[in-house]
Each structure stands twice: as structure tokens, then as C-alpha cells.
Amino acid sequence: MKCRVCREKAVIQIRRHNANFCKPHFIAHVRRQVERTIADYSMIAPGDRLLLGVSGGKDSLALWDILTELGYRVDGVYLHLGIGEYSSDSLRFSQTFAEERGLRLEVVDLPADYGFSVPEAARASHRTACSACGLSKRYILNRVAVEGGYDTLVMGHNLDDEAATLFSNVLQWNLEYLARQHPVLPAADGLTKKIKPLIRVAERETAAYAVLSGIEYEVEECPMAAGNTINRYKEWLNRLEEESPGIKAQFLKGFLDRGSKAFREGGPPELVACESCGSPTTGAVCAFCRLRDVTLVEIRRRETA
Amino acid sequence: MKVILRQPRREIELEGVRRVRDLLKRLDIVAESVLVIRGDELLTIDEPLSDDDVVELRPVISGGAR
Numbered sequence: 001m002k003c004r005v006c007r008e009k010a011v012i013q014i015r016r017h018n019a020n021f022c023k024p025h026f027i028a029h030v031r032r033q034v035e036r037t038i039a040d041y042s043m044i045a046p047g048d049r050l051l052l053g054v055s056g057g058k059d060s061l062a063l064w065d066i067l068t069e070l071g072y073r074v075d076g077v078y079l080h081l082g083i084g085e086y087s088s089d090s091l092r093f094s095q096t097f098a099e100e101r102g103l104r105l106e107v108v109d110l111p112a113d114y115g116f117s118v119p120e121a122a123r124a125s126h127r128t129a130c131s132a133c134g135l136s137k138r139y140i141l142n143r144v145a146v147e148g149g150y151d152t153l154v155m156g157h158n159l160d161d162e163a164a165t166l167f168s169n170v171l172q173w174n175l176e177y178l179a180r181q182h183p184v185l186p187a188a189d190g191l192t193k194k195i196k197p198l199i200r201v202a203e204r205e206t207a208a209y210a211v212l213s214g215i216e217y218e219v220e221e222c223p224m225a226a227g228n229t230i231n232r233y234k235e236w237l238n239r240l241e242e243e244s245p246g247i248k249a250q251f252l253k254g255f256l257d258r259g260s261k262a263f264r265e266g267g268p269p270e271l272v273a274c275e276s277c278g279s280p281t282t283g284a285v286c287a288f289c290r291l292r293d294v295t296l297v298e299i300r301r302r303e304t305a
Numbered sequence: 306m307k308v309i310l311r312q313p314r315r316e317i318e319l320e321g322v323r324r325v326r327d328l329l330k331r332l333d334i335v336a337e338s339v340l341v342i343r344g345d346e347l348l349t350i351d352e353p354l355s356d357d358d359v360v361e362l363r364p365v366i367s368g369g370a371r
């Protein structure tokens with residue numbers, strides 16, 4: 001296989017683009033995709049202060065590298081979830097990456113700073129670990145962004161993340177989530193603007209970008225992810241993609257270009273300040289404070305039992 | 306050849322695999338779900354393999370609901 005640009009030996013084939021690339025041209029291709037996504041969705045304005053959610057995985061570290069190479073100054077925030085070795089390893093990858101490049105990484109420790117871990121929250125609230133985790137991440141990352149005076153929270157969700165989430169939301173006709181699934185969520189009272197510049201880059205490509213750029217990242221999977229529905233959808237979508245290259249991108253793009261408007265009619269829900277922490281919410285007490293309360297009660301009950 | 310699998314990390318031995326494409330087929334792995342890594346290079350599916358090769362099949366799917 002030969003590179004589409006220079007005819008040297010290719011290191012990766014991207015069937016949906018009908019293209020093969022050598023290392024330098026692949027790296028350039030990915031950066032260009034991100035640059036175009038940022039421009040097409042007006043994601044970043046000059047002078048914006050950017051905060052990236054860093055997990056230590058391939059997506060967030062690749063994105064940090066790409067944005068830096070594109071000339072953006074981006075700080076990172078890592079949330080320690082209290083998931084054993086997985087958390088300590090991914091923290092180490094994140095810190096090494098930041099140190100080597102002289103980038104600023106803020107670390108928030110869920111157990112130390114909020115008093116509970118993701119497994120504890122899942123057990124106490126009868127949510128899945130990923131649901132308790134996702135809720136905590138959204139809440140805390142937004143809070144760090146607001147308190148740090150950042151304009152925009154940058155997230156490393158890739159094409160496969162978004163396609164699988166869309167697939168899941170469609171299977172359940174979850175109208176509320178469908179209305180919110182967009183690569184740019186504008187700022188609202190107490191909510192920082194959120195952007196996803198990797199939505200046109202497939203998961204295989206962010207992984208390849210990381211490997212080819214010499215980025216060391218957490219390859220092992222979070223132990224809580226076993227049997228995760230979204231990951232199963234991804235595998236199925238990849239089987240479809242093998243047969244019809246481009247189908248994942250088409251599914252997501254069609255939704256963003258034509259479908260998503262229909263779900264956003266009536267505008268976003270009214271937000272009020274959480275009675276407990278002041279963060280924006282649709283109810284009286286926000287979902288994170290409720291999760292935290294039941295978890296801390298449960299931890300105390302176990303301690304005294 | 307030696308094949309390194311991940312999540313969790315483990316190794317298997319295979320013989321007579323001619324190309325990356327055949328390796329993936331033997332293990333019933335979809336090309337879109339893995340990177341095939343030999344040393345510091347990424348291999349495309351047409352790449353020839355030999356019995357002395359050490360190849361890592363690195364899954365690219367990660368995450369979960371967020």
C-alpha cells in the first residue's frame with residue numbers, strides 16, 4: 001500500500017476516505033481534520049482560554065498534542081476516579097505527557113476531594129459505574145472550568161464515541177440526550193461552553209496518531225467497562241464499517257447536519273441553581289449532589305455497621 | 306510468530322500466518338477495531354508476516370458511556 005500523497009509505503013489505510021497514508025502525511029491529515037472541524041463549527045474564538053478533559057487514554061492525549069501543534073495553548077484537567085491501578089496508571093500517563101511538554105495539568109481527586117470513588121458511587125446509587133462516572137466527570141470538569149475562568153471545555157470524544165452514543169440514543173429514542181448531542185454546546189448560566197474537536201477522527205485513527213507520535217497512553221481498559229453497552233455498539237458498528245466503509249461517519253454526519261435540529265425544538269430546558277452547590281440544574285438539587293449524598297450516607301452506614 | 310494481545314495483556318504463538326489480513330481473520334478480529342504494531346511501525350492489512358515476527362494487536366475501542 002502506498003501513501004496517497006507521496007507514494008511512499010503507507011502505515012495506515014483509511015477506507016472511508018479511500019486513502020492510505022505514510023506517517024508524516026497521516027499526522028498532517030489528522031491535524032487538518034481537527035483544524036477543519038474547529039473552523040466548521042466555530043469552536044474556538046481567538047483568545048479563548050481552553051481546558052481539556054484529560055483521561056490518560058489515546059483520545060485526550062492525542063487531542064492535546066494536536067491542539068498544541070495547531071498553535072493553541074490548552075491546559076488539562078485530570079479527574080482521579082478512584083478505580084485502583086487503572087486510575088493511578090492513567091494519571092501517570094497524563095502527568096508524564098504534560099511534564100514532557102511543559103503543559104499545565106490540574107488533578108482533581110474524587111475520593112480525596114469529594115469523599116467517594118466511582119465504584120462506591122455506583123454501589124450506593126444502583127447506577128452503572130459508567131453512569132456514576134460520567135455524571136461525576138461532567139459535573140467536576142465543568143466546575144473546574146467555571147472556577148478557573150476558562151471559556152471552553154474541550155473533550156476528546158471521537159467519531160466512534162459519538163456514533164455509538166447516537167446509536168444508543170436512537171435505539172432508546174432518548175429525546176433529551178438526542179437534543180443535547182452536539183459537537184458544540186454553548187455556554188449557559190453556570191455551564192462552560194463545551195466542544196468536541198475529534199468528532200471526525202475515528203477511534204482507530206486517534207490510537208494510530210498516538211502510537212505514531214510516540215505518545216504513551218493507557219492501553220488497558222477501565223475494569224468497570226467490561227460488557228459496557230457502548231463498547232459493544234462500537235464493535236458492531238465496526239463490523240458494519242468493514243462491509244460499508246464510511247457508514248459510521250455518514251450516520252453521525254447525517255444526524256448532525258439534518259437530524260439533530262428536530263430534537264432541539266423548544267429550546268434548552270430552563271436551568272436553576274442547585275440548592276446544595278449552586279451549579280446549574282433542572283431540578284432543585286443537582287444530580288451530582290444527589291449522587292454524592294446517597295454515596296456518603298452509604299459509606300457511613302457501612303463504616304458503622 | 307508471537308502475537309501480543311491486550312486488555313488484558315497476554316501472548317499467543319501462531320505459525321504460518323502469511324499476511325496481517327490472515328492473522329486478523331484467524332483470530333476473528335475486525336481490522337477497524339485494532340492497530341497492528343510491529344516494533345515501532347504500524348502494519349497495513351497487506352503486510353507480509355513471518356514466523357519470527359512479534360506483533361501486537363492493540364484494541365482501539367475504549368471508553369464506555371461518558
Ligand code: SF4
Pocket residue numbers: 081118129130131133134222223224225368369370371
Ligand atoms: S469505563 Fe466507565 S467507569 Fe471506567 S472510566 Fe470510562 S466511563 Fe468511567
Ligand SMILES: [Zn+2]
Pocket residue numbers: 003004005006007008021022023024025
Ligand atoms: Zn506520504
Ligand SMILES: [Zn+2]
Pocket residue numbers: 274275276277278279285286287288289290
Ligand atoms: Zn449540586
